[in-house]
Amino acid sequence: MTQNETLVYHLLCQADRPLSAYNILDALRDKGIRAPLQVYRALAKLAERGAVHRIESVNGFVACQLHDCGGSEVSIFMLCTQCERADEFTDASIDKKLQALGDDRKFQAAHKVIEITGLCADCRSV
Amino acid sequence: MTQNETLVYHLLCQADRPLSAYNILDALRDKGIRAPLQVYRALAKLAERGAVHRIESVNGFVACQLHDCGGSEVSIFMLCTQCERADEFTDASIDKKLQALGDDRKFQAAHKVIEITGLCADCRSV
DNA sequence: ATCGATAATGTTATAATATAACATATGCGC
DNA sequence: GCGCATATGTTATATTATAACATTATCGAT
Ligand SMILES: [Zn+2]
Ligand SMILES: [Zn+2]
Ligand SMILES: [Zn+2]
Ligand SMILES: [Zn+2]
Helix, strand or coil: CCHHHHHHHHHHHHCCCCECHHHHHHHCHHHCCCCHHHHHHHHHHHHHHCCEEEEHHHCEEEECCCCCCCCCCCEEEEEECCCCCEEEEECHHHHHHHHHHHHHCCCEEEEEEEEEEEECHHHHCC | CCHHHHHHHHHHHHCCCCECHHHHHHHCHHHCCCCHHHHHHHHHHHHHHCCEEEEHHHCEEEECCCCCCCCCCCEEEEEECCCCCEEEEECHHHHHHHHHHHHHCCCEEEEEEEEEEEECHHHHCC
16 A cells, blocks of 8 residues: 555544545645645545445545455445444345346446435434 | 426436536526526426436436336436446335345435446447 | 666646525515 | 515535646666
8 A cells, every 4th residue: 555545544444434535635734645636546546446435425435344345245335414424334135136137237337336325323313 | 397497307308318517507508597506406406306316426417217216216327337328227125125224223214326337238239 | 776667646727516695586375 | 565485596615526747756677
């Protein structure tokens, strides 16, 4: 892992919510990161390897929370609008059904996004 | 449907791919639409009603392709990176499994996003 | 050791997407 | 008409992402 990737990855590991590229930029200014591209480049490499995931619904990034989400499993994110937590899960049967749905239509899937937005257990019971 | 919503909705119905808010703005300038906010406001109302869907993976918008995707069904989009088509499907069993996954964690789901990116049948066979 | 290729980094500028804040107008029930 | 809600218009600005180009580090092959 390169210098910048390490900085970005460690920051994301410590974060308790998805961070935007500009959140990351601001947090790492005193570590030598000065421009958006430095962040986006690190994120691109990390995401390519599965070390971080982009959360489309919030334009943010999180460190992978699973030991090995690299198989054929799709990551499923539950995103709390209140506390902003983004919890990652996998579910083999959903993955399989989704794959089958694509296969039925001869669709060659390269990437799958599953995100559920709502209130987490803690936040709904306030 | 208000004036601006009608303009935006009809444009999306004719489009063969997701349009960005600024695509829409440009296309409707000569119909009186002059500012991004006019488009975003129309899109927000239309999306609220389920007449259009936002495609998170491409920051674009499409008209709903199904007669009634309003039930408890989640829309599943297959997004071709080549021709940019965005085809909408539903699948009750995936919806159910996803709902169960949330319920297990006491997560109160408000909105679900499922998007598959890849190559459509036509484009993969070129 | 040094040449040359590749990957990584840095910097500035700009593109693309989305919202804030405020002003005006339009329609409808009373 | 008046009051209220909804729709619209306008300007400015915030947020997210990439283009284009220059520089530096790394490392194996000669
Ligand atoms: Zn993961
Ligand atoms: Zn929460
Ligand atoms: Zn639909
Ligand atoms: Zn295609």
